[in-house]
Amino acid sequence: MRVLGMISGTSHDGIDVAAVDFEASGGLLEGRVGHTASTPYPAELRARLIAALPPAPATLAEVCVLDTLIGQSFADAAQAAIAECGPVDLVVSHGQTVYHWVEGAHARGTLQIGQPAWIAERTGVPVLSDVRIRDITAGGHGAPLVSVLDGLLLGAHEGGAAALNLGGIANMTVVRDSDLYAYDIGPANALIDAVVTSRGLNGLGFDEGGRIAASGRVDPRLLEVLLDEPYYGLAAPKSTGKELFHLGYVEAALAETGHRPADADLVATLTELTVRTVARDVRAAGVDALVVSGGGCRNPVIMEGLRAALPGVDVAPSDDYGAPADDKEAIAFALIGWLSAHGLPGTVPGGTGARAPRVLGTLTPGAGPLVLPAPLAVPPRSLVLTR
Structure with a gap:
């Protein structure tokens, strides 16, 4: 299964992508890292995003506009990646974190924007997004998800x-x-x-x-x-x-x-x-x-x-x-997509503080019927990454 992982991190400077071909064999999961790239945000969009981030006040109108513009930027990056690496089975979009609500040492909510429907419409591929919140609802911090x-x-x-x-x-x-x-x-x-x-x-x-x-x-x-x-x-x-x-x-x-x-x-x-x-x-x-x-x-x-x-x-x-330092987080979200597609949790309770592991994300269908692989009963015990 080939999964395209996408993320813009807390530096909010652009979008990192990594296409990974996963193949499970017993307790071993092999991942061949193919195309990787980093696409900077347009200067005007980055400036607008920075201006809206806490502690600055931001209107719901501005959040709506940024949700669309960032979603379209992610769609551009996904389309360019697929043109380079060939078809993918699933896109995983972390989007852009604009607020992570922590109060009393507990995470109460988190907001990532970048509307995934723009990616699904542009590529015709199903998109897994909103990957942090399920862990928070289970008492976790929704971070750091790369721990899996x-x-x-x-x-x-x-x-x-x-x-x-x-x-x-x-x-x-x-x-x-x-x-x-x-x-x-x-x-x-x-x-x-x-x-x-x-x-x-x-x-x-x-x-x-x-x-x-x-x-x-x-x-x-x-x-x-x-x-x-x-x-x-x-x-x-x-x-x-x-x-x-x-x-x-x-x-x-x-x-x-x-x-x-x-x-x-x-x-x-x-x-x-x-x-x-x-x-x-x-x-x-x-x-x-x-x-x-x-x-x-x-x-x-x-x-x-x-x-x-x-x-x-x-x-x-x-x-x-085996995990290129500049692409590791994009690879991690590709892995989370593979796990979710197979009905496997994408969190480790010790990594986030959640009560138990949870399958992550929300799926947006692509151009055709949503078809997922057969679920796996047992998660892999180790991962080997190659180029």
Whole structure:
């Protein structure tokens, strides 16, 4: 079964896609990763999306417009991918998270926009979407959903391993023997991107190659204030997003310090915040391997900082495990689509905190009858990814 996974993450910079051919054999699931791509949002759409995100107020009219425009962008990306890789049996669209409602350390709701009917209409392929909410209704956080992929990829790793995704938010899955837990650590690129974008530091909206951070110096007082965030002290499972970690959050921290460092020093400090919070949690997990994916793994300041802070831990990109670091989340949602299509849960309770595993998503039919594979009674025990 060939599944096209699609996601725009918390960096909200564009759409990542991955086509994966899955074949199950006993307890082993093999996935051949074919076409992968990343399509940036049009500049005007990204600016409009950023302007509507919390803590900014947004009207229902604007949400409706963005739901359509983002859905059409996803449809464009799906159509382009299918033209490259050939027909697919299912499209899985995560859409764009615009609000993740956490209150009292519990997830209460989540909203991803990007109307899937535009994808189904354009491609004629059934679309699985709205994949997070079912886990939340079962008491989970609806995040990090990539933990189901991490468990299958790393379960056999002796000594325990952790999978770290450095997107807008840093999330980690810890796998040891048959045990798994996962949670959102805190900001990875979210605060860095917010400052780089708002101050027009390079015209890209992110710190390419960590160059800005490398040119600055860490501000000890500001770092102290940032590390005092109560979220870091909460027990897992837990989830967060740009509802907490946004530009206004940085401005409030600066106001508390009473001074304003140079732009490069500010970026260096926010980068060090990512290194410190991640390294602390990896040490607490007691693993000997850290498998890193997401845009942050292309930032040498973050990666060198993690290696320096984690002596004795093998820090490597997820590419070494068959999951290209830039495409891992899209691959994870393709996997969730395969699981849902076969009637299998796409969550691990230890990964999200839900009462029990749940089959995820809502299906939008394609051009013809909705035909699903025969259900499987037993989920796969491991996954091998190849190109």
